[in-house]
Amino acid sequence: MAIFDDPLHETFAEWHLGFAPYGGGDVGELQALAAQIGPGDDAAFHEVFTRHADHLAAEAADAEAAGHRASARATYLRAAAYYGSAGRVLFGTPVDARLVDGFGRQSDAFARHLALLDAPAEPLAIPYESTHLPGWLVRNPRRPDAELPTVVVGGGWDSTCVDNYLGIGVATLERDYHIVLVDGPGQGKLLIEEGLPLRHDWEAVITPVVDHIVGIDGVDADRLVYQPWSLGGYMVVRVGAFEHRFAALVADPGQLSVGGKLVAGFRMMGLTPEQETHLPELDPDFADGAMQIIQSDRNLDWSLHKRAFWTNGASTLQELVTELSRWTLTPELLAQVTTPILVASAENDRASTDTDALFAGLPGPKTRMHFTAAEGADMHCEMLNRSLANRRFLDWIDDQVGA
Template identity: 30%
Template sequence: MRISRIFLIFGTASLCVASAVPRSSKPHSSFKRSDNATNPMFQLSTDADFNFEILRVLSMAPYEGADIGEVLVAAKEIEPGDFESFYNGFNNLALRAEKIARAIDPRRHPVSARNALFKLSNYYRSADFFLHGNWSDPRINALWEKQLSAFNDAMALMTVPGERITIHAKDGGFDIPAIFFGTGLPGRRPTLIACNGYDGSQEEMYHVIGQAALQRGMNFIAYEGPGQPTVRREQNLGFIPEWEKVVSPVIDYALERPEVDGDAIALMGFSFGGYLVPRAAAFDHRAAAIMAVDGIYDFGQSILKHLPEELQQIFSSGDAEKFNAILSKVIADPTTVTSFRWGVQQGSWALKAKTPFEFMTKAQAYNLTGLTDKITTPVFVGDAQLDGFFLGQGKELADHIGGMTTYHQFEAIDGAGEHCAIGATVYQNQVLLDWFEDIIHQPKNCIRP
């Protein structure tokens, strides 16, 4: 296939195919989705990916992760498709927010300081989001250190401060960074253990669902494994398919804590975590409930099937040189849609793949074929009506797991149709955490088969 034709396929002349390259939090580049439903939500950018990422930051406002007006000011500075402008918009916001946050005396005004510092941390993480195409970019670590500093300072001001811990994974030889958030309530409490996905951090999960869990009297543990931001930076490790090597040590740790009710543990996987956590649940059956939000059955095929047929054939033939030559040129072209450029860049960084062919090859290992019948725990599978990223994957996962599954499609008319119901965080948490509470309040002989 001629390279000029590939540019036409992946460039502005054909948005839908390019936008289907997966990422943990990405919609189609077109506002018209493949299920023929039009998105009823107001769009914040003509670039669908930028629209999604801006909405992603806004969605954390109910849980101390953002202020709406501040984010909209940053959004106005962002030029569609311009990765540097996205960095500039949120970095400028973070610099302004830092002046405000650091001027607050935390001894006199601890709540105000905590609010400001949590927002600040999130803004620095957002500034980093589109920078991973160049692994040597010093901003990748510099911004990360700033977000860690702000988040740690904010956690120290919580009524029950969050506690950073390191768990060693003996089967794999890596360390698992985690954060334990306790309720401060007496006795053993239900506990939600959650991981993010393809591009998100454990700190983000506090704003996604952690604070909502604490409000309901549940402990919350966020963690990261290989490929995720902390482990990728500090241990130079890419993702591994065998996520049970990550989850089992975290459960071991949770069961040692006196605040944790070992019969009332839920595991949640967010976005790409919708593959990771069900995979772990096939091997470790100690949790009372599993949440895959949104569910993913076959990550590798969901990427591959959206490439043009001729490019699929090149990949399947094993012609790495030709595949890399085509995709490298496409990714380098600034007119190629954001989702495709970013999807391959982030995937290569997170899976620690040096070429597009290596990335695509590694991605094929992330599927649950032959494993779903080993899951013996009740599973909530979330799905999104307009998910142009993993459309159909949630239903496929639910169908393969079968009778242990509660399948829930989040609808666009409720503002919840984007991948992981981004923009409807309060509503999604209501559905998820009510379901978990119902599970743990059932008689034990009704919970597990």
């Protein structure tokens, strides 16, 4: 059952469907919003979703003022989720002022949600190069003062702390864990407000996070878990090759070569074997034709052109190819991964096409997990049955760190 006829808007709606068990939206709510938006009308999508998020934020404030703490907490979180989707249609450069404004509103709503938790979350400002990584320590609501295994929850190409909290964090807090939410360069605040792009050597981002949190009371430094998702399925393996203080790693979906999947897509666009021998240098005629194909497809234009150019600091397809050619895990790197790792994939997820190759190349302790269409979990990050994925991932994490 589709919410939107437009494929890009439907993709964004699927985020909310995945978040629904955790307070990020409901089907009827999305259907009502979709009825107000014309096919492919991104301006209307932004306006309608922002207006709805504003309404939710006001409703939450009224509930808080009236002493209805639980309703306020839940509604602030829902507002934050809708602010995020409203901004997603504006991705790209130059950065749209409406995106910056909406991100500020999202951050405020999320902070208000976290302040109303039974154990209010603690903001983090983790030193990173010349700036700080923004994040939160969210303690287990039933055992806030206990020393517990702690899951570092991260994102990928287009998620923020809010998305990661809804997609992973809320479910994790239902078990005996604390969580740390953090956005790195190319994500959230550092992307939208500071303009810092992603980097392939993600260990340079996560090692400062580990340095910072191991000294926090309640964080069990011997039972740390790193669980990002989406592009994080590459990042986590890269981190595992260099940062050995984690007790367990989760790659969803496991990815061996981001650049390799881009090249596979180029072959479908007509890249010849001769042209491929010159990569990462692109044939100019092929690049022009590929951009025409990309821009003619709503999802491709958003994911590769608007999103990937922006988050990777590229202004041309050539620059993107050059950057993503660095996003490959070599056998030498895989040999350095000694931490137990769960490698996941989904049946119809294009990001999962090299998951088997990744798993085969990992010499250390490893577990394979696959999600299928028969389970309704065959899409990227299992978004239409996210609760199934979380149950299975968390059972595995329980087995690794003894929670």
